[in-house]
Amino acid sequence: MVRWEPGTPERLQRAALELFATRGFEETTAAEIAQSVGLTERTFFRHFADKREALFHGQELFVRAFVAGVEAASPTASPIEVVAAALASAAEFFPDERRSHSRVRQSVIGRNPALQEREVHKMASLAAALADAFRARGVADPAATLAAESGVTVFAVAFVQWLREGEERSLGEIATEVLGELRALTSAV
Amino acid sequence: MVRWEPGTPERLQRAALELFATRGFEETTAAEIAQSVGLTERTFFRHFADKREALFHGQELFVRAFVAGVEAASPTASPIEVVAAALASAAEFFPDERRSHSRVRQSVIGRNPALQEREVHKMASLAAALADAFRARGVADPAATLAAESGVTVFAVAFVQWLREGEERSLGEIATEVLGELRALTSAV
Numbered sequence: 001m002v003r004w005e006p007g008t009p010e011r012l013q014r015a016a017l018e019l020f021a022t023r024g025f026e027e028t029t030a031a032e033i034a035q036s037v038g039l040t041e042r043t044f045f046r047h048f049a050d051k052r053e054a055l056f057h058g059q060e061l062f063v064r065a066f067v068a069g070v071e072a073a074s075p076t077a078s079p080i081e082v083v084a085a086a087l088a089s090a091a092e093f094f095p096d097e098r099r100s101h102s103r104v105r106q107s108v109i110g111r112n113p114a115l116q117e118r119e120v121h122k123m124a125s126l127a128a129a130l131a132d133a134f135r136a137r138g139v140a141d142p143a144a145t146l147a148a149e150s151g152v153t154v155f156a157v158a159f160v161q162w163l164r165e166g167e168e169r170s171l172g173e174i175a176t177e178v179l180g181e182l183r184a185l186t187s188a189v
Numbered sequence: 190m191v192r193w194e195p196g197t198p199e200r201l202q203r204a205a206l207e208l209f210a211t212r213g214f215e216e217t218t219a220a221e222i223a224q225s226v227g228l229t230e231r232t233f234f235r236h237f238a239d240k241r242e243a244l245f246h247g248q249e250l251f252v253r254a255f256v257a258g259v260e261a262a263s264p265t266a267s268p269i270e271v272v273a274a275a276l277a278s279a280a281e282f283f284p285d286e287r288r289s290h291s292r293v294r295q296s297v298i299g300r301n302p303a304l305q306e307r308e309v310h311k312m313a314s315l316a317a318a319l320a321d322a323f324r325a326r327g328v329a330d331p332a333a334t335l336a337a338e339s340g341v342t343v344f345a346v347a348f349v350q351w352l353r354e355g356e357e358r359s360l361g362e363i364a365t366e367v368l369g370e371l372r373a374l375t376s377a378v
Contacts, residue, residue: 024280078377131378139376142346146371149342157331182335187376188267 009047011037011056016054017101019085020108025051025115052118055105059122063129065093068153070133079147084179086151087158091172094162102165129153143176154178198236198246200226205243206290209297212241214304241307244294250310252318254282255340259322268328268336273368275319275340276347283351289355294350316341343367 004013015037019028031041031049044183048054069089092101109115130148131141141146158175167174176184195203204226208217220230221241237243239270262271283291298304319337320330328336347364356363360378 052264079374080377116308120309121306125357134222142350143374144365145346146342146367146374149346150339150371151336152376153338153342157334163332178331178335179197181331182339183375185268185332187333187371 007045008039012039012044012047015052016051017105017108020055021104025112032053052114055108055115055121056118059111059125062090063126064095066126066155067088067129067133068136070130073137075137077136078146079122080142080150080179080183082134082137082139084176085152086133087155087175087179090155090170091158091170093156093176094159094171096170099162102159106163119138123152123156156184197228201228201236202243202246204296205240206294209244210293214297214301219243220256236368241303244297244304245307248314251279252315252339255315255344256270256322258317259319259326262326264326268323268332269339269368269372270370271326271328272336272343273365275322276344276364276368277361277365279344280347280359280364283348283360291348295352302324312341312345339371342357343371370371 012033016028017034019036028051030044030048033051034041040137043053044054048057060089066086066089069086070082071090073085075107077085093178109119110135125150127145130151131145134144134147135141157172159172161178162169162171193352201222204215205222208222208225217240219233219237220245222240223230223233233240233243237246255275255278258275262274267275276287296306316334316337320342323333323336324330328331343364347367349362350363350367351358351360
């Protein structure tokens with residue numbers, strides 16, 4: 001029986017997360033990550049610019065999932081309906097099986113300013129990609145930017161809630177609720 | 190007649206902006222910035238951790254202006270009314286006399302990824318400070334975070350518009366309009 005083996009970047013990413021979580025980010029070197037899965041430092045740097053990047057592997061797929069939701073929405077949908085569609089699509093990228101992995105990742109990021117800065121940058125890239133997708137649908141600025149930023153904000157708030165100890169709702173359910181809260185907030189007089 | 194002399198950090202900041210704009214950020218050293226106003230590199234590093242920080246001097250005052258608007262709003266104001274008050278307060282920090290300086294600063298930042306990352310980080314800190322100010326008013330999460338993030342988004346969109354060539358409206362006017370667009374967007378069915 002042949003067991004499916006994840007690719008090299010995935011193995012390095014998993015090893016990086018484990019070492020960062022147990023020993024600490026600063027205390028772990030790229031060479032140690034590589035060695036822990038029987039690879040060389042050189043192989044590590046063929047896949048990642050630095051050890052920080054190992055935690056952000058797969059980011060393009062996440063952005064892709066978000067943007068795909070915008071692209072797949074009905075042409076007659078209002079921008080806020082498109083935001084809802086994008087959130088639903090992004091939420092599918094995080095099924096419940098992934099919750100404990102995401103918790104570990106988030107706690108590693110939360111303990112390190114350089115990783116937090118990288119995470120903030122990732123969300124800014126996501127917002128830029130989403131705004132482009134809205135413009136491609138014919139939504140003019142500033143609405144395109146506002147819709148994109150609102151989608152990212154709702155996602156970020158929902159994601160933190162999804163990771164909370166004891167939370168059992170899916171990310172999609174939580175995102176729908178948070179979007180509702182944003183709408184209630186902005187429409188209040 | 191005694192002419193008012195700006196303090197050392199302000200002089201270094203102004204010199205840094207001028208050199209970054211004319212020669213480029215990468216091409217300018219901290220020593221050169223200091224020397225251009227008759228100071229030493231050592232003095233530069235007494236005020237700033239690195240040359241990047243010279244462009245972000247005064248950031249606390251900006252965050253302060255924003256948060257002061259939240260704190261000064263009527264206790265009965267709804268969160269979105271408080272966002273409007275915070276935007277008005279933040280806009281006063283950027284009178285029209287400051288527009289050309291801000292244009293130069295923004296174009297320097299726009300040309301350099303490290304500066305962009307720092308700017309994104311600055312806006313994230315602002316959002317965190319604003320969310321705290323909302324919580325201090327008794328606004329629970331996620332509304333506190335959503336209101337804070339919406340305020341920052343509206344500010345950022347309005348600020349880009351304020352800097353545009355030919356734009357003559359004040360930042361406050363533009364921010365009011367953008368907030369209106371956000372409200373229209375999120376309330377559409």
